[in-house]
Amino acid sequence: MTTEELLEYDDVGDALREGRPLRPARVYRFLLAEGDLAFQHRQVSDPVPLGRQLLEAAGLDPRQGHSLFAILSSGDFEDVRLNEPFDLRERGAERFIAFQSDRDFKLTLNDDELRWGKPIISGTVLYGLAKRGDGEAIYLEVPGGEDRLIERNELIDLTGAGIERFITAPMTFEIIVNSRPRTVDARTVTFEQIVQLAFPGHHHPNVVFSMTYRHAASAPHAGELGAGGSVDVKKKGTVFNVTRTVQS
Template identity: 85%
Template structure:
C-alpha cells in the first residue's frame, strides 16, 4: 500500500530557489505569459506535460497558432514543442512565454538593425549578439535621459514604446566613499578595494579599518562590511563610510 502523501500542488519557483526536487503533488505550479512579461500562475497535473498541456493550463486556444518557449535560469529561450513532453523536474524552467508568430520586432544593436521573431528578448541573448569588450556592458539608450544597464538575466519587452536601441559602453558605477565621489568598473566591490579608495596608501600592520555601507544593490541594502567581504553596488549612489584606527 502506497502511503506517500501528495501535496495539493508544488511550486516550480520554490523548488528552484530552494535547490530541491519537485515533491509528489496533485498539481505543479508554473508561470505563463502571453506575448509579454505579465506572468500568471498556472497548474498542470503532470510533472512531464506536453507543451500543449502547458498552453491549455493557461486557457489558451491551440487553434490560434501559439508558439511556446521556456525561459531557462540563464535567460536563454528553449523551444517547447507542443506535442512533445517537457520534463519540469529536470529543465530548471519556471517561466514560459506563449506568443503568436505573426510579426517581427525591430531593434538596433551597436548601430546594426536586427529583426527578432519574439516580443521578448533576454539580456543573455543581447550580450551574446553584442559581444561587448572587456569592462563593457549592454545598455538601453534612453533619449534625453540616463542609459539603462541591461542585466544578463533580464527580460526586455520589445513591444513597449522606446525599447528599440541598444548600445555597448564602458561599465561604470558611481559610488560615494567617505563623502567623496568615486568610480568603479565592476558591480561587485571588495572591502579591500573600498579601503584603498578611502585611504590610497600603504598601511601599517597595526592599522585596522571598519566599514559601513548603504543603498547597495545586493541584500541587505545596508550594513557592515568586513575583511574579505563583497557587496554589489548600484549604478549610482551606493555610499561607503570607512574609519581608520591605529592599535597600540
C-alpha cells in the same frame, strides 16, 4: 506512495532553487506569461505535460496559433512543441511565455537595426548577438537619464513605445570615496575594496575603519557597511565616506 500521501502541489521554481527533484504531488505549479512579463502561477497534473497542456493550463486555446517558449535558467528561450512532452522534472525551466503574434519587433544594438520575432528578448540573447570588447557590457540607452546595465538573466519587454536602443560600453562605475571620484570595474564593491581606495596600502592592526554609503543601486540605498560586507553601486554617483580610527 498512495494517493492520500501525495502532496497537494509541488512548485517547479521551488524545486529548482532548492536543487531537488520534483516531489510526487497532485499538481505541479509553474509560471506562464502571455506575450509580456506578467507571469502567473499555473498548474498541471502531469510532471511531463504536452506543450498544449501547458497552454491549456493558462486557459489558452492551442488551435489559435500560439507559440510557447520555456525560459531556461541561462536566459535562453527553448521552443516548446505543442504536441511533444516537456519534462518539468529535468529541463530546468520554471517560466514559460506564450505568444500569439506574427509581428517583428525592432531594436538597435550599437546602431545596427535588428528585428526580433518575439516581444521579449533576454540579456543572454543580446550578449550573444553583440560584438563586445574585453570588459564591455550591454546597456539600455535611457534618454536624459542613466544608461541601464543589462544582466544576462534579465528579460526585456520590446512592446513599449519607440525602439529599444542597446549599446556596448566598458563596464565601469564612477563612485565618490571621501569626496574624490574613483572608478571601479564591477557593480559590486566590498568594504575592503573601498577602504583601499580611501586609504591605500597596508594598515596596522590597531587601525579601525568605519564606512557609510548613499545612492547605492542595491537596497538599502544608504547605510553603514562593515568589514566583509558589499554593496551594488550605480553607474554614476554612489558615495562612500570612510573614517579611520587608531585604537590604543
